[in-house]
Amino acid sequence: MPPQSSLEPDEQEKLRELTTQSWNLELAISGVAMFAILQLPDLLDSAFSSLRYNFLPNTKGIAGLLPSLAYSMIRTALNILFVAFLANFIMRAFWVGLVGLLAVFPSGIHYDRMPFSTPEIQQRMSDDFGPLDRYILWLDKRCNIVFALAFQFVFFLILIGLLYVVSLVFYLVVQPNVPAAVWQNIKIGVAVVVGIFYVAIIVLNLKKVKESPTGARLYFLLTKTTQLVMKVLMMGMYRHSSYVTNTFYSHIPQKRFTRTAAFFMLAFFVAFFIESITDATRNDRRATLFNSRKLYSVSVDSLFVDPGAYDNQRPEGEYIDVASIQADVIREPYLRLFIAYPKVLDTLLTRVAPKPVWPDSLSRQEKRRQDAIWGSQQINKLIRLTVNDSIVGRPDLFFAQSGTLQQRGWQTVLVPGNLITGRNLLQVAINRPGQATADELITIPFWYVPEP
Known part of the structure; x- marks a missing residue:
């Protein structure tokens, strides 16, 4: 049973007005966002160059790898974010053109008047394309979804960036100030905690475990702990991101959502892999990666x-x-x-x-x-x-x-x-x-x- 609206009639009317007028704000926000994203790479390159020069010239292991991964991750996210806002801008601009066209021809498309067509072709075109006004509504919904997903990706980018910053600060601040034996124990302890956390997520999400009283209590405790950690990491944006996520969760079938999420995650990591190789080659003159030679060395x-x-x-x-x-x-x-x-x-x-x-x-x-x-x-x-x-x-x-x-x-x-x-x-x-x-x-x- 769909949930009943908690808004008063006048509030519902105001929400409808805002919804019908949101397209012009989408165009403005998408344009400004694309312009801002185009300015960020130079600032990001400058910050990364300063970090790499001051702290990482001879840093080995994860401490030397984290900044490069964070740099490539952010660049990949910015590229995808730019594509998302560009797609919304183009789709919404096309939608505006169709709305204007419908204003000129309110009756939409008359398939029975299509020239150079037989009745069978006209009927087939009518079945395939449908009326113009319905397509305009369909396109409007897709524009809204793309726009919401773009901002959801902003939240995702911020979360990933903060995780990298916390890890990097941990390595640059804690590691130099503790003995090697203590640092090794710290790494083992962190790895054990993370491992237990992931195992708990897998086990407590099993249907039989969640249905038991003890499993339900542990699942609730894990959920509250995860939410608390997310609230701290996302610095007040967790609640706003949850509205977008939960709306998609509650309207998209689970199998379809899983397939879509898996596809986008695969596409993201492929883009990240390509970007990381490109960044490594661009930022390190000695990086050979896939362009190595048998009798070529840069180690001396x-x-x-x-x-x-x-x-x-x-x-x-x-x-x-x-x-x-x-x-x-x-x-x-x-x-x-x-x-x-x-x-x-x-x-x-x-x-x-x-x-x-x-x-x-x-x-x-x-x-x-x-x-x-x-x-x-x-x-x-x-x-x-x-x-x-x-x-x-x-x-x-x-x-x-x-x-x-x-x-x-x-x-x-x-x-x-x-x-x-x-x-x-x-x-x-x-x-x-x-x-x-x-x-x-x-x-x-x-x-x-x-x-x-």
Whole structure:
């Protein structure tokens, strides 16, 4: 039995008026949404580049994989969202045209007057297409459904994005501040909790389990817990999303809904897979993926020419990953070197060079001056530069900001006396106190061709 409306007659009339006038708002919202979605990729690329540069240059495992997955997931969702709003815009614009056409010809289509047709063909066309006004109503419903699904996808995108953000913060904040053994136990505990949750969902959704008193109580408890978690993650949007979801659930047969959901999920993950491969290739110069070669390797810096390590080859507005010199082929007997200083490197330097405590008698300005002098001394001791087989005795690194991004780092000009005509190597490494060998950051190959 269909539910009775709880609205008063005047409220029902107002709702009908809003429903009949919603099409113009749909057109406006779809147009604005498409324009906004087109602006988001640049902002997303900028945010991801900053995150990847500052926190993820050498991050391994899930912590290094999560940002790339989140980036590809959001780009895929934005593309699908744009297609949904575009489809609604086109369908609604076509609907407006049909409404205008019906206003000109109120009687609609007269199949019996169709020229160059026999009565049989006219009857068949009438059976296949039907009257114009009924098609207009059918198209209006489909426009409303597409529009509602587009906004439902917005809620889905926000939920997925927040899940990735929570996971990423968990890895970037918790992992560096706990011992390795404790971190391993935390990962095992989280995996066990997630596993129990999914098993509980599967078991408690079985019909026989739900019909038992204990199963019904546990199912109710699981439902309330899930709703609470969803409310927290969706930040107040869970209730609004539930109205759309429950409306579809209650009007679409279960088998049809399952087939439709499975189709859309399959299409989404296929699009996500393609987008993730494209993004990995675009954002990582060393990513080979399906374009690998048997005798081609990018794992050794000294054997790989990375355009990002040369100022004359790196695109404008792009971060320097580790270090950069002026060109791959130099004519001058010097190297202009810039070493990037991302946040992830700061974590290492904080451990190997504890900051001294200055006397309280010093002024704030004098403390800042002492900090700068101490920082310069430390970095010139910690950074080791090697040209071919010779270690540079005095790096003379200065604080600097490079490019349009004002990327922070250190800069120096090296005048090595051991440059050879042809191929040379510059290595940047960190001398850790108490460690026999230095930690290599990057090795940059270059060619020296002196002026004749």
